[in-house]
Amino acid sequence: MPITTEDTLRWLKQLAQALHENRDYLTQLDSPIGDADHGINMDRGFKAVTEKLPAMASMDIGSILKTVGTTLVSTVGGASGPLYGTAFLRAGMATSGKLELYEADFVGMLEAALEGIKARGKAQPGEKTMVDALTPALAAAKEAEAQNLGLSQMLRRASDAAEVGMKATIPLLATKGRASYLGERSIGHQDPGATSSWLLLKTLADSCG
């Protein structure tokens, strides 16, 4: 079963809800190593996305994702605005005109999003960022594609790999973003950006898997 435009809209709604529920948690994670605004920023951005959902009902998946991207860029305010904004814009370009997404489409979309984040943030794996959740997720999706596991399994494995990657940010030393100003004091904390990236993939697996 492919991901349809209805699935995409349902996912965005669930994601907005999950970000709202985890608003304080994300902000707590951001408080020792950042500027304590990640939960607030993500909630604000996806609240704005939710308001645009009715207008997105007639769009193809690429246009939906691009609309999410521009909305996040103009509403989030912190680093996650340009980063997730770029990710959704790139994902939208990769799925331009599509009404259904199959395994290869999802891999291409995730790859485009990750490349966008890496380019925008000039980030590489191991720097305690969202890249550390999304890189293993992409690898897991590619592996699932090679093994012909089907889309539902692919989404679940990507989400599980992102969770492992997210937890693996705890012992890392931050060299990007506000956390890098803390130097070694950033060690021992889970990265909030990696956490929201996992939530993004988890809600996708939950709502479309």
Add this chain to the structure above:
Amino acid sequence: MTVGLVIVSHSARLAEGVAELAGQMAQGKVAIAVAGGTAEGTLGTSVEKILSALQQVDGPEGILVLLDLGSAVMATEMAVEAFAQDQRHHVIISPAPLVEGAVIAAVEASIGNSLQQVAEAAASAHTLPKGRNRDR
């Protein structure tokens, strides 16, 4: 026309204050625009505010952007990309410390130096003598 300056900060008050300091040095000869805080007035950066500031000081001599921290860089890059779609005038994002960089840039721009010269002078701002480091 001189090089235009854009001051980007997470804080609207910080951006205003830096523009005030730089403006004093430029004596009204340099167009300086600010983009501070988010659209809601909270701490943060706004791609739209930065884009609008770029449009305010746009001119043939180009624009130097000075900024504070972290996401200001990414938000500015996105604004510059959007700006470059319909404007030909050159924009440089300065790596300079905000206050010193803005003051030097204002002086350099006010005497009619080119964007390249203004950008280079601002980029050297961290070498300005300050307190105990003055003998270095």
